[in-house]
Amino acid sequence: xxxxxxxxxxxxxxxxxxxxxxxxxxxxxxxxxxxxxxxxxxxxxxxxxxxxxxxxxxxxxxxxxxxxxxxxxxxxxxxxxxxxxxxxxxxxxxxxxxxxxxxxxxxxxxxxxxxxxxxxxxxxxxxxxxxxxxxxxxxxxxxxxxxxxxxxxxxxxxxxxxxxxxxxxxxxxxxxxxxxxxxxxxxxxxxxxxxxxxxxxxxxxxxxxxxxxxxxxxxxxxxxxxxxxxxxxxxxxxxxxxxxxxxxxxxxxxxxxxxxxxxxxxxxxxxxxxxxxxxxxxxxxxxxxxxxxxxxxxxxxxxxxxxxxxxxxxxxxxxxxxxxxxxxxxxxxxxxxxxxxxxxxxxxxxxxxxxxxxxxxxxxxxxxxxxxxxxxxxxxxxxxxxxxxxxxxxxxxxxxxxxxxxxxx
Numbered sequence: 001x002x003x004x005x006x007x008x009x010x011x012x013x014x015x016x017x018x019x020x021x022x023x024x025x026x027x028x029x030x031x032x033x034x035x036x037x038x039x040x041x042x043x044x045x046x047x048x049x050x051x052x053x054x055x056x057x058x059x060x061x062x063x064x065x066x067x068x069x070x071x072x073x074x075x076x077x078x079x080x081x082x083x084x085x086x087x088x089x090x091x092x093x094x095x096x097x098x099x100x101x102x103x104x105x106x107x108x109x110x111x112x113x114x115x116x117x118x119x120x121x122x123x124x125x126x127x128x129x130x131x132x133x134x135x136x137x138x139x140x141x142x143x144x145x146x147x148x149x150x151x152x153x154x155x156x157x158x159x160x161x162x163x164x165x166x167x168x169x170x171x172x173x174x175x176x177x178x179x180x181x182x183x184x185x186x187x188x189x190x191x192x193x194x195x196x197x198x199x200x201x202x203x204x205x206x207x208x209x210x211x212x213x214x215x216x217x218x219x220x221x222x223x224x225x226x227x228x229x230x231x232x233x234x235x236x237x238x239x240x241x242x243x244x245x246x247x248x249x250x251x252x253x254x255x256x257x258x259x260x261x262x263x264x265x266x267x268x269x270x271x272x273x274x275x276x277x278x279x280x281x282x283x284x285x286x287x288x289x290x291x292x293x294x295x296x297x298x299x300x301x302x303x304x305x306x307x308x309x310x311x312x313x314x315x316x317x318x319x320x321x322x323x324x325x326x327x328x329x330x331x332x333x334x335x336x337x338x339x340x341x342x343x344x345x346x347x348x349x350x351x352x353x354x355x356x357x358x359x360x361x362x363x364x365x366x367x368x369x370x371x372x373x374x375x376x377x378x379x380x381x382x383x384x385x386x387x388x389x390x391x392x393x394x395x396x397x398x399x400x401x402x403x404x405x406x407x408x409x
Contacts, residue, residue, distance in 0.1 A: 003098075004051075004059070004095055004096075004098055004099065005051070005052045007091075007095045008048060008051055008052040008092065008095050009052050010091075011048070011088055011091055011092065012049075012052075014083065014084055014087065014088055015045050015048065015049055015083075015088060017081045017082065017083045018041070018042060018045045018079075018081065018083045019080075019081055020042050020046070021042075021080065021081075022040075022042055023078055023079060023080055024040050024041040024042055024074075024075035024078060024079060024085075025040050025042070026078065027074040027075060027077070027078045028040045028041065028074065028075055029070060029072065029074070029337045029338040029340070029356060030068065030069070030070065032337070033352075033355065038065040038068075039065075039068065040075070041075035041076075041079075041083070041085045043065075044065060044066055044069065044085075044089060044092075045083075045085075045088065047062045047065055047066065048062070048066065048088070048092045050062070051096070059096050059099045059100070060096070060099055060100040062096065063093065063096035063097070063099070063100050063228075066089055066092050066093055066096065067093065067228075067348075068345075068349065069089055069345070070308070070338050070340070070342040070345055071086060071089065071090075071226060071342060071345075072308035072309075072338045072342065073085070073086055073308055073309065074308065074337075074338070077312060086266065087266075087269060090225050090226075090230060090266075091230065093226075093227075093228035093230075094228050094229070094230035094231075096228070097227075097228035097229070102227060102228065102229070106227070107229075110223065110224060110227060110229065110232070111232070113187075113219060113223070114219050114221060114223070114224055114232055114235075114236055115232075115235075115236075117216050117217055117218050117219070118216060120162075120191075121162045121164065121165055121190075121216070121217075124158065124159065124160065124161060124162045124165075124191055125160050125161070127158040127191070128157065128158050128159060128160040129160075131143055131145065131155070131157055131158050132157070134146055134147065135155075138154055138388055139388075141156055141157050142154050142155070142156060142157075142384065142388055143155055143156075143157055151350040151351065151354075153350060153354070153385050154384065154385045154388040154389060155381070155385070156192050156193070156380075156381055156384060157192070158191050158192055159191060159192065159194050161194075162190045162191055162194075162217065163185050163189055163190045163191075163194040163197040163198075163213075163217070164185065164190055164213065164214060164215055164216055164217040165215075166194070167197060167198065167201060167213050168213050168214060168215030168216070169212075169213060169215065170210065170211075170212055170213075171201050171205055171210065171211040171212075171213065172205070172210050173204075173205050173207075173208045173209050173210040174205050174206055174208070175208055176208055177208055177209070177210055178207075178208040178209060178290075179208070179209045179210070179250055179251075179289070179290075180209065180210040180211075180212070180248065180249050180250065181204065181209055181210075181211055181212070181249045181250060181251045181252070181253050181277075181285070182211075182212045182213075182214075182244060182247045182249040182251070182252045182253065182277065183197070183200055183201065183204075183211050183212065183213050183252075183253045183254075184214070184240070184244075184252055184253065184254050184259065184263070184279075185197045185213070185217055185255070186217070186219075186220060186254065186255070186256040186259040186377070187217065187219050187220075188256060188377030188378060188381070189255060189256065189377060190217040192377065192381070193255075193377050193380070193398070195401070196255050196377070196398050196400060196401065197213075197255075198404070199398075199400045199401050199403070199404035200253065200255060200282055200400055201213070202404055202407060202408070203282075203286070203400060203403045203404055203407060204253070204282075206407050207286070207290055207292055209290070211253075212247045212249055214243060216243075218236060218239050218240050218243060219236055220236060220237070220240065220256075220258070220259040220262040220263050220267075221233040221234070221235070221236025221237050221240075221262055221267075222258055222259070222261070222262035222266075222343065223343055223344055224236065225262070225266070226342075226343055226344045226345075227344055230270070233262075233270065234270050234271050237262065237263060237267040237270065237271050237273075238271055238273065240263055241263075241267075241271070241273050241274075241275055244275045244276075244277070245275075245276075249277050250277060250278075251277050251278050251279075251280045251285055251289070252275055252277050252278070252279045252280065253280060253281075253282050253285055254279060254280070254281055254282065255281070255282050255375065255376075255377070255398060255400065256376060256377050256378070257281065257307045257308075257309040257310040257311070257375065257376050258307070258309045258343070258376065258378060260279050260280075260281060260309070260311075261309040263275075263279055264279040281310070281311070281314065281317075281375065282375075282400055283314075283317055283318055283321055283375055283399060283400070284311070284314050284317050286403075287317045287320070287321065288317070292403075293325075294325055294403060294406060295325060295326075295327070295406075296325055296326045296327065296402045296403070296405070296406045297327060297406065298326045298327060298328055298371070298402055298405075299327050299328060300328055300329070300370030300371060301328060301329045301330075301331060301367065301368050301369050301370050301371075302322055302326065302328035302329065302330050302331070302369065302370065302371045302372070302373060303330065303331050303332065303333050303364065303367060303369050303371075303372055303373070304318055304319060304322060304330075304332070304333070304372070304373045304374070305333065305339060305360065305372055305373070305374040305379055305383060306318065306336060306374075307339075307374065307375060307376035307378075307379045308338050308342075309376070310375060310376065318373065318375060318399065319332075321399050322373055322399065325402070325403075326402060328370075328371065331367045331369065333360075333363055333367075334363065335359060335360060335363050337356065337359075338356055339356055339357055339360060339374075339379045339382045339383055339386075340352070340353040340354065340355065340356025340357050340382060341353065341357075341378045341379055341381065341382035342378075343378060346382065353382070354385065354386070354389075356382075357382050357383055357385060357386030357389075358386050358389065358390070360383060360386060361383070361386040361387050361389075361390045361392060361394075362390075364387065364392065364394055365390065365392055369394055370393075370394065370395065371394065371395045371396075371397065372387075372394060372395070372396045372397075373397065373398070373399045373402075374396060374397075374398065375398055375399060375400075376398075377398075380396050380397070380398065383396045384396045
């Protein structure tokens with residue numbers, strides 16, 4: 001127990017930066033819905049401090065409060081003292097997990113998902129068939145699993161072949177080559193949104209960019225970090241960085257802001273390493289590096305859901321894309337809060353998670369939206385669940401698909 005107290009005390013300097021001013025209350029999605037002090041960053045920091053101040057016997061209960069966090073980072077962005085709340089909560093989870101350990105079955109599944117990417121790829125056809133025969137098809141690529149344990153959620157299908165198996169390798173630019181990049185698909189694109197990955201390759205090739213795609217997709221490790229397995233997270237970051245060193249590329253392109261956050265921002269803080277190539281969102285790359293100019297024929301009414309982990313200073317890139325490169329009537333959302341997905345949070349607290357998506361869906365309906373652009377696979381899954389539950393005829397897609405469809409005609 002003394003070791004646990006000592007490890008938490010190592011966070012003391014960061015936690016003492018918190019003045020308990022309560023500014024984080026204004027932007028915490030959870031606090032807005034329940035008004036509980038234990039939901040907001042200030043309260044969670046106080047709980048962690050209480051452990052090393054003598055309440056070690058309450059550590060298991062305190063972990064439950066720390067675990068009920070979207071890790072959206074909004075508290076960090078608004079904090080006037082610059083408290084690094086994400087680092088505090090991830091480390092706090094890791095330390096408290098030594099008291100209240102993950103169930104063995106959860107740890108086993110996590111280990112397979114993180115450390116055995118080849119096995120996960122081989123399981124893809126089985127997951128595809130299991131979903132197909134164990135679910136009710138709602139529309140297009142959307143299913144409702146029959147298992148009551150899944151809470152009646154609507155899911156986008158797992159594909160029969162992972163993206164890395166069908167597209168791993170080198171994809172040469174069409175025409176004159178202007179650049180070469182590495183595309184990191186991440187797990188959601190590798191197994192679910194494979195069409196996003198195809199779109200990235202086709203669009204970049206069209207604009208003169210050659211694309212490397214790893215033949216094995218290694219998870220960014222963020223799910224492990226959110227479950228308190230910080231060492232496993234660091235291992236996954238290091239394995240990816242080692243893999244990236246095998247490629248000559250100017251940028252590492254992503255379509256998942258959480259992957260970018262995990263490999264680049266938090267990854268560097270936890271491992272002390274960063275890739276030699278910039279890790280860049282595909283829309284930022286197209287706009288700021290390639291200066292791509294095109295006009296989609298897409299019409300109707302559109303809006304954007306900005307993912308929590310999308311770079312705060314790059315929101316304008318997505319907005320300008322929709323305004324300048326589509327023919328839609330763009331309507332900005334008043335509700336700019338989290339969609340509620342937050343990876344493992346949605347799995348553990350689905351009812352609460354879905355409430356955020358349904359609130360978003362209500363505004364989509366009020367604005368008569370036809371298409372929601374969201375440059376994040378997790379957010380897209382969550383919002384697709386919301387609009388499908390509401391019976392709304394609204395498409396939720398990554399903006400890269402608009403360029404892809406225009407190119408393909």
